[in-house]
Amino acid sequence: MTTALILFAHGARDPEWASPMRRVQAAIRRRRPDLPVELAFLEFMAPTLADCAQALIAGGATKIVVMPMFVARGGHLKRDVPELLASLQAAHPGVELTLGEVAGEQEIVVQAMAEASLQTLGL
C-alpha cells in the first residue's frame, strides 16, 4: 500500500495566503521524506482536491488521507468536503480515501494556539 497525504485548505485570491500550508508541507517532508504530501484547495487556488487526488493515484497512491487545514469545522467541512470525498471515492473504488479531523480541532493544535497566544503576550 502506498500512502499519500493531502493538506486541504480553503484557498484565497492572495497567493501569499497559502504560506502556512506550504510550511506545514515542508515540515512533514523534512520528517517523512518518503511520504508524498501535496496541497489542494477548495476555492481560488489550484489544484482542486479532485485533481490532486487523481495525480497521486496516477502516481501509485492506494491510500490517501485528506487533512483539512481549517481552524474549525463549518459548513464546508460538514457538507461540501464529505460530498467531494464521496464522489472521489466512487470514481476510485480501489483507493482508500480518509478525511482527517479539522486541524483546529486537534488537541495538539489547540494547545499550540494557546501557547502561541501566551508567547505573544510575553507570558
Next chain:
Amino acid sequence: MTTALILFAHGARDPEWASPMRRVQAAIRRRRPDLPVELAFLEFMAPTLADCAQALIAGGATKIVVMPMFVARGGHLKRDVPELLASLQAAHPGVELTLGEVAGEQEIVVQAMAEASLQTLGL
C-alpha cells in the same frame, strides 16, 4: 497595567464552529487563571471585536492583545482587522492595543499541524 487577551475568530452560523476557540480559551485560563481572555468574532457570532474590547476596557484593561485565530493571513487580516483596530485605538487612546500574528503563521502552530497530520496517518 492590566493586560487582557482577545481570541478573535471569523465566526460562522453554526454555534459548534466556535468549539476550538473555546478550547483554546479554556487552555489559556488553566495556565493563566489571572489573565482575562475572551472570544470575539468578525461575523455571524457575538460579541464583535469592538464590544469585547469595550467590555474589557470597562473592566479595567489598559493593554489588550488581539490574537487572530485564522489559519492564514487573507484579506480580513490584511485590511478589515487593522482598520477595526485603528478605529478602536482612536476611540480608546489610553489603552495599548496590539494585533498578534495569525495563529496559522506561528511556528509552534505550523509544527503542531504537521504533527497532527502525521498522527492521523499513524506515522
